[in-house]
Amino acid sequence: MSSHLLILPVLLPLLAGAVLLLFSGARLAWKRPINLAACVALLVVAVLLLLRATEGGAQVYVLGDWVAPFGIVLVLDRLSALMLVITAVLAIPVTLAMSAGTDRTGQNFHGLLQFQLMGLNGAFLTGDLFNLFVFFEILLIASYALLVFGGGRARVAASMHYVILNLFGSALFIIAVGLLYGVTGTLNMADMAVRIAALPAEDVALVRAAGLLLLVVFALKAALLPLGMWLPAAYASAAAPIAALFAIMSKVGLYAIFRVHGLLFGDMAGPLAGLGQSLVWWLALATMLLGILGVLGARDLRTLLAWQVIVSVGTLLAGWSLGTPEAWTAALFYMVHSTWMTAALFLIAGVVVARRGEARDSFMVDARIASPVVGLAFLAGAVALAGIPPLSGFVGKALLLQAAGFSGDMTIFWVLMLCSGLAGLLAFSRAGTSLFWRGPVAEVAAEQPPMPLMPALLLLVLSVLLVAGGGPILDYLAATADAMLQPADMIRAVLGDRYLPGGA
Template sequence: MSSVIAAHLPVLPVVLPAAAAVLLLVLGDAGLQRARSVALASAALMALVACMLLLRADTGALTVYRLGDWPAPFGIVLVVDRLAALMLLLTACTALPVLLYASAGWDGRGRHFHALFQFQLMGLNGAFITGDLFNLFVFFEVLLVASYALMLHGQGRERLRVGLHYVVLNLAASALFLIGVALVYAMTGTLNLADLALRVPAATGSEALVLQAGGLILLVVFGFKAALMPLSMWLPATYAAASAPVAALFAIMTKVGVYAILRVHGVVFGGDQSAAVLDVQSLLLPLALLTGVVAVLGALAAQTLPRLLAWLTVVSVGTVLTALGVGGAAAWSAALYYLAQSTLVTAGLFLLAELISAQRGETGGRLDSAPAVAQPQLLGILLLLGGAAVAGLPPLPGFVGKLMLLQASAGHAWVATVWAVVLAVGFCTLLALARAGAVLFWQVQSPLPAAPLAPAAGARPQQLLAALVPLALVFAMSIFAAPLQRYADATALQLGDRGAYARAVLGESNGQPINSTRPYRVVPAGGRP
């Protein structure tokens, strides 16, 4: 039995949430408690599977799962390397506390919350482990369709208004995605990422120009998904209008766009200099720096706590994409390290924001004076710690990630600009959070003697625990900073070894020349190295 599970381990991150979603739809609205148990069990199993895949990937093994046992590039393959395993575990670590929080009452405000949540996890996991560009599109659509319904969960006029914009813009991006995929397939005859990594650099003449056009279209799509300026203005209103657990889960969605840029443009369209190779870094770096600057200005001007956190999500994207724009293994390593901690801390802060808003009466999340919250010490300390993490104060992992980025940019032509923007954005982030904290916990209204205000009820222990878990994981990253940094370094080096990736997925008999200086073990679908 254990050998069967090991053989099919790579497909479980997709199959588990899909099966759970179908089961939840069959159960319907009959038993909410039963639905919660199924959803939480699925998320816990997914976390266990992600840990097992990460341990396997950390040995240097690259697991290739060929669906239907069809050889690549003709069949569909799932590929789990260090990067995919990291993203799977990050998704699980975000999803589990979010589900725990939602199970305290939010999931009962609309229909099929847990089924939609599982479908979104299926789309996220599939996007991270697919080895095919078209199936990347398919999994994008799965997670987006689920996110449309989750965005409207709990209803409300503002959610409907913002949700309509969100749907229309994503449908337009999906159409562009198909156009980019079609151009790439027309010139190469394949959409397998490993095969494309070999064929794209070999293209010349008009084929190379068409491939560049396809690559630029895909960059626009991925930039929109990642919230890269000037394509990110939709995000603050969307995330601020969503319910707290949905916004917390959406913290990982922008990272799907970042992942796609790294996987497609860093590997397929990067590498050796040829006619079809795109100089993405020269485009990405200034746009990423602009993203950080505009987003932190939005955070400083935000009038509500959820909108402030939404802008800080864009700030984190700008920092990660700045590292990708700098380029090189050291910068990629910094991007991955910072990506992990920023996702967790943002998710935790979205959950914490609702706990604070719920105790401020009619004022809610607006940054205005309001009655004192019921748990000022506890919530204030949590906001302080979360703010320190998102601003990148030492010795927290945000500081480590930014330090890695600054060191990696030392020899870059834009070194002065990178340092100035990264440091200034971090300082302004701290100012925005300090302003919010002062309003939320210091500018407290005194109740009128004639009309005393009812004391706010404290947060439920389950909700507090759920908000605390992501923040605790961020602080755990500080304790285990050295091994995590080594894993990020090894991941960046593995991504740069395009030849070994192609040999692992396509085998030795594909007829293409493969250059590799760092071969690693391959574990096929049967689990036999």
């Protein structure tokens, strides 16, 4: 059993999703517990895998016993285990929030969520580049359906852009994978890293083109500047708990950049080492700037949060392009924090929308929410996301700035980081005053499905835990960053000793 634990994060959601779709006519009262149970089970599996990755380093599951590099392998290392846990933790509050009644507004939410989780987990676990594409498609097609869940003009319009852009992205992905296969003759990422390290000079240009194409694809998913304009409309129009789930979706692109570019174009890659890093650095800074402007200009809470996602993407990719172990450790911490806290605030935005009637979550002085609990939860989320002490956002930003160091090159990064905090502070203050302080007390519209606050509180507690447990968490993340920058251990786990350059 324990040897097959590695494939459970893919199998479990597949089976749960299939069951939920088979009985799609069943009552929600049946589907909700099944979905929740599957999410809890997934969290247990993810935590077990995290413990295994901590103890044993990189581990491999050989599908169908076709040995690497000929068959497809799943690779569990610290990074993939971390991503599995982030996702599984996120799924539970999202399910709880949707189960309060929003799942009535469309069809098959519970099944779609499971397929979404399957795609995400598969993408995090796979060690094969084409298989990564396949899992991307699974998570994308589930997200297409989830984005438009509940219908309505804004969702359909945003969904159209999201779907068409991602289909174009998929086409580029296949071209890049095809190029890499044509040149290196392998799809296994570890094997490909070894072959890129020993690449003949005449093939360097082709692999560079393929690597940059992959970067474009992942940057589209992660919403880096010229490719990220689909994100605000999509996230702001989706049902709030689904937007909370999508907090992990832009991180998939980030994960893919960390994984694929970290492995294929790491220090081993010779002339191709650090491919795209300087480009991404400037684009990431520009993304931060645009995100700051968007945060300041937002006129409703969900749009504000969507722009915060853009700011965090810029911050994270800037951290990635620094390329040092400290920067990657800080970026990983910030990724965990920003995923969970953005999701928490989207869930709070859902509560706001449900309780403010016609005014929904716009910053009109029309209706205020009298509940102090909601207000305090919003305050906590805003403090965390804007990066003010004592919550996790501050720790993440401080770590990133510390890793960047204070040299002349980094001035602009410091300025943007501090401005993003200030902009967050301003925008959240404005949001808070109009949502909770000004205007007459809101009357709850009867037709709105109820939205509980508890799921958001669950996520907010995690922010405290991230700070309180900072030491062990940072140790884990530092080991993760080291393993990513020194991928020999993982390559050895996949291919065995003989493939390593120098036979090490």
